[in-house]
Amino acid sequence: MKICLVGAGALGCALGGLLTEAGHEVWLVNRGLAPVNALRAHGLHLRVDGVDRVVPVRATTDYADILASSGTMDLVIVLVKSFHTREAIAAALPVVGEHTAVLSLQNGLGHEDVLAEVVGRHKVLAGKTYVGGVLLAPGHIIAGVAGKETLIGELDGSLSERVQRIADVFNAAGLLTHASQNILGAMWDKLLVNVATGALSAITRLPYGELYQVPAVQACGVAAVAEAMAVAAASGITLQTTDAPQAWAKAAVGMPFEFKASMLQSLEKGSVTEVDFVNGAVVRQGALCGVPTPVNQALVACLKGIERGLLGAPRV
Incomplete structure (x- = not known):
């Protein structure tokens, strides 16, 4: 699966690192040049259960890099701070194709409506994750994964094939994930x-x-x-x-x-x-x-x- 994480801070890197290790084509997007340069030069230093490992990752500040290399994405995961949602998804539009799913895993309530206004409600999925991430230094994070559940679902409460497929991808990467019919x-x-x-x-x-x-x-x-x-x-x-x-x-x-x-x-x-x-x-x-x-x-x-x-x- 081709996956773009919009707002790849500590949590985005935690998810992106594990999904990359599982064999998916993952892009980490961050507005800051320093973290992107660190990821490009040294890989992602990922600490899980007290043990560090290095994961080679794709990172950029520019969606043109993604489009030139990989085209549009299968899944765009939005992880920016709530007050940056609209500008972030507007910037990501070049990699949102006809069949791209846009999933919010942000804290709080109301992001799905903002995303729907920009990309169309039919593309938007809602989700919540209990996975945590702490930034130690640019490109070096702690991932809190053990026992941490992620839930995703359609806005209308239906159990779709695309939601189940994403859940399967996450589970195979070691991210405990359930497709929910009560996402609200x-x-x-x-x-x-x-x-x-x-x-x-x-x-x-x-x-x-x-x-x-x-x-x-x-x-x-x-x-x-x-x-x-x-x-x-x-x-x-x-x-x-x-x-x-x-x-x-x-x-x-x-x-x-x-x-x-x-x-x-x-x-x-x-x-x-x-x-x-x-x-x-x-x-x-x-x-x-x-x-x-x-x-x-x-x-x-x-x-x-x-x-x-x-x-x-x-x-x-």
Whole structure:
């Protein structure tokens, strides 16, 4: 399968490295020249279960390179930060052909509608992954794969051949993947995991190993998840998660002690976070269905304050 990962940061490299090792023609696209040059010169240094290995990969900043070498893709996986979705998929249009599937594995909610506006709804698949990635240096990442599930599905809930084929490709690469007929519920289940730890890791600046040693932090994370579950129930969403502590526990499964949530990684790079699309999504949906969300509101407020302090200006 010809696969392009749009926004190949830590997670994109983790997925792309494993799919490359499985024999697929994978392209990693990153806007930054330094990570692309590192990948081209030295390959991807991939740490899995504490062991490093080097994977030769295809990497570029320019879709013209992909088009000239490989033509249009069978699958385009979108992994950019939520607020860059529209510009990223617009840039990737040269490699989106008539039969290309476009799959979002981004955190939060609402990306599928943005992608559909650009490429057409019939090309778009929704998905969520619990696989994690941490950037150690350009071209060197930690992949959190063990026990981490990925779910993909059609927007209409049907079980299509293309979804099953992609799931088979992922599974053969060592990525535990299921084709879902309740992808909206799956997206909310993943949202609960991000709600549990993402903002708290960013606010406290703690990696998972330390985050999970602070009972007060756990209590806050569980409370945030409980609010989100109440919002999902009021919105008619069917969840697999049965209670709030389950989401808190699931977030840490298979992750190394030093793993950092993506929101913390964003702050450390001097970037805004995706809090508006995670905890913020809970707050907005809660307002629509009349469910109070004070814990999530507080987490959003704290992170927006931190972003203001780092960046010197509010998010636009």
